[in-house]
Amino acid sequence: MAQYTKHPVAPPPTAPERESTGHLLLRAYVILVLFVTFAHSAVYNLLGMIGAGIVLVVFTLATLAIGIPMLARNRPQPFRWRRLPWSALGYTTLALVSVAWSQWRGPTLLTWVLLAAVTVNGLFIAHVLTWHEIVRALSSAFKWILGLSLALELWVSLVIHGPLLPNFATLPDGELDPQWYWVRDNLFDGGRIQGIVGNANLLAIISLFAIITFGVLFAARARWRTTLAMWALLAAYFLFRTSSATALVCAAAAAVVLAVALIMRRASTPGARTRVYVIAIGGTALVAAAVWLVRAPLLALLGRSSDLTGRSDLIWSKVLERAGEHPLFGNGFSSPWIPTDPAFDGWIIDHGITVFHAHNMWLDVLLQLGVLGVVLMALAYVSLLWRSWFFAVDRPRWDLEAARPFSPLTLLPSLFTIVLLVQGLSESTPIMLWGWMLLVLLSFKLKSVPLVGVGERDLLFERGARQRRVP
Template sequence: MPGQSRRTFLATWIVANAACGDAVRNVIGYPAWAAMAVATFLWVGIELVLLRVRLLRMPVPVVAFAAMALVSAIWAISPAWSLVGSFILIGTIASALLIASLPYRVILDVTHWTLQGLLIASFLFESLVALVLRHPLFPLWSDYPPDASGELHWSSGLLFEGGRVQGIMGNANLLGMVALIALVIAGCRAAAGLDRWWPIWVALPVLAHVVTRSATVLFATAMVAVLTLLVVCWVRWRGAIFYRIFGIAVAVGLLCIGLLVANWALVTDFLGRDADMTGRFDIWGRVIDLGLTSPVVGVGYLGYWLPWVPPFDSLGEMHGMVYLQAHNVWLDVFMQLGIVGVLVWGAVQYRAVANSLGTLYRAPVGQRALNAIPLLLWVALFVQGLAESRPWIEFGMMLLVIFAIGPLRKQIAPRAPRTEAMTIVG
């Protein structure tokens, strides 16, 4: 298999597993998933060696974040598992490097078709559970009792009953976020005239968005929609007209935020959520309290909380259910890596959004639709990170690193073939 074809196949495998990691763990369990992840990371390492990657040219914030996570094992609550978490983080960053080595159009194709495939698989999976099994399905490796909480279901089988749908991810919020990312890419590809059957690829993520009913993704979608409108205005009108439109958008946005805060109880009732955001306020309080025991450098990196590592096995307990994340990226970073980690994480975010803006700004007129994708996805991940910790693990982290790499793509992968498609360097 030729080099680029082999790396494209590997990139597809990585995206599929990163976007639905919970599904893989639900089928084969944590030990087998860990072995598969190690094998994948080793393959990624071999490919990066063949590409002669110059690690010294990596973005400093990304390297600093990975280095701090690794060093934090020295003072971590659980040093051994902190090293495991750091290994997964480094493997995730390496995987993002490999994907970034591909031409931009190939990256879009891989991501687009993989996510659309996951959405199709989710609807087929939910149909199977609803029509054939006709009862909730738990992770295959588990022994939960039949009356266990719906939060533990892989699928509740409610596709045709109007209930929230989890898809093969086993989580409605994750399925909703995959749908939003797929919608952004499909919409931009449609605007660029790449897909003849674009209505299907736009409608599918919209439908997935509707059946998941994720409040977090709903807010993220609203922000992406506003930014899309601003990008369209920027492309059509430059100078004073655009700045007036931008000013009006900011003013309206602040007004909407004020109205949401003032009528928070009504908003959460409309969304079918508790006023404390399904217990998030309590979890945030516990996370902050634990972080304040070591506010400068945190209690040690772990990434996504492992259910067998104390105190994380009970830190997110709420109404008899244990949640394995802080439900806020910034608070999770503060707890695990302290104020220093938050500053480094902020630098990674700045690098990613600066590159994304540069990609759009420098794009030729006919290529702006595709080159707007990084900026739109960054906004979606940023908003998701206010209520979820997912943007700093698995697929979210991969996308962020790819955006942060940006202008160094040619230096990181000097052998990558040049194409007529625009690259992440803009």
């Protein structure tokens, strides 16, 4: 019978360290928060404005109830106050202070509560989860959104056999603009699909985020890679079926950034990196100029007009006109605009619906918080872009060892950031809800923990990813 000798060459084998039940519940709660944030429009369509507001309040109070005791006990680690994303917090503070001169005080206070809630949750997630856990939580939230979107589209097409209105309202007699529908019943007729979020452009961007997340997990040799590939195929199908020009441009930009980052990782000398930068920046400038010159036929191929489907003539001109009334400090914070408020009701109408944002995050910030707000927002995004880029292309190093392998997970922040910046040219989503949460979450995590697996928690084993133990 085999037995250990009195002089073993290695310690007896032990079971790998397991996560506590409390931490598993914490991760489940974070997944739920991410799902509700990214699919906030689904909650709105299901429960209405009051119900969505109640859900937001409940989750914010729950986050505070969980987070404050953890801060008091320094769990799972001391809170890094000095590493907070100060530019983003400065913008949040300016948004609250703007109530003093706001032209729409009610919307300012109401939407600032939304902004503050998203900010708190972003800081909370960055503090309590490691990089691996954040990526896996994003992956789980995206899977729920994609899966429920497919289920809802199938239910509408196979059971209802017709479009679905928000809150399951009864369809009125006569024609109704498709913009009012939650789901348009386009799954089998070739039209644009909207999923549970009720918006094709929003579903497209979420699908793109999902593809990026699944891709980095696949490259990191996460478990169940075949399942990840299937989810990525579903996300790619949604990206194709939503026919979102903005999402396709974002995908192209993310592909370019990914290619340059991978080339930069292989550059072994400063001179080689300089050459990559020159070629990448010069090539991007030439391509951007060429695209601008032939923008009209390209947009026509995508089914869009040369004014970006009415953005420049219908929306941006009116936003610039009102922003010019108070250029330095803006007219007052409101992200999104409240369509029922007299200041916005009937101001800009598209398809019979009052527009609730400027379809350009920089113009939206200029309208609301003026030049000062634009400066703070630019600082926040430039800081995030800078940190996320070097997080992706610099080899991990915290001692004399200079040959450690790159982690695929370090690519995710830079790819998410470039998607948000490109999307911000035609949408205002990057400055509110999940866009703002990603900005706060990634900025705080990059500043407080600039290395994957180092300085987070001394876990010997993280389920879901095959990784080398850090000595």
